[in-house]
Amino acid sequence: MFYVWFLIAVVLGIIEISTTNLVSIWFVVSSLISMIVSKFTDNLYIQIVIFVVIGILLMPLSKKIYSKIKSNNTKTNIDRIIGMKGIVTEDITKDNIGEVKVDGKCWSAYSDTDITKGELVRILSINSVKLKVEKWEEK
Numbered sequence: 001m002f003y004v005w006f007l008i009a010v011v012l013g014i015i016e017i018s019t020t021n022l023v024s025i026w027f028v029v030s031s032l033i034s035m036i037v038s039k040f041t042d043n044l045y046i047q048i049v050i051f052v053v054i055g056i057l058l059m060p061l062s063k064k065i066y067s068k069i070k071s072n073n074t075k076t077n078i079d080r081i082i083g084m085k086g087i088v089t090e091d092i093t094k095d096n097i098g099e100v101k102v103d104g105k106c107w108s109a110y111s112d113t114d115i116t117k118g119e120l121v122r123i124l125s126i127n128s129v130k131l132k133v134e135k136w137e138e139k
Helices: 002-017 025-038 044-058 060-068 077-081
Strands: 085-090 098-102 105-110 120-127 130-135
Touching (some): 002 025, 025 044, 085 105, 098 130
Parallel strands (some): 105 130
């Protein structure tokens, strides 16, 4: 069984490497522990119980690890234009997409209200290649 547990650890390790989240790392650890236990006992039931119990007990560690990893909320690339001021270059109506120039680039834009050419707008969000905007109001 030693080599079977080793094979399970390798397969789960490959699965873990191919994902972006901690999916099977805890079962890799538990399979390695079961592999060591298999050297001391031939009882398959004990080995499987150790594999399952240790894997499940280690899972809550994922949440602790994720909560300790601080996400970087720095806006990069295109997200930086959210909240910026732009100018309408083509009228925007509820039913028709217009155009907004922001940060030196022209974007297709839509809004819940009509906005005419030349008015200033605030960028609310980016939806695919279109900006959702609202009239600029000083806050």
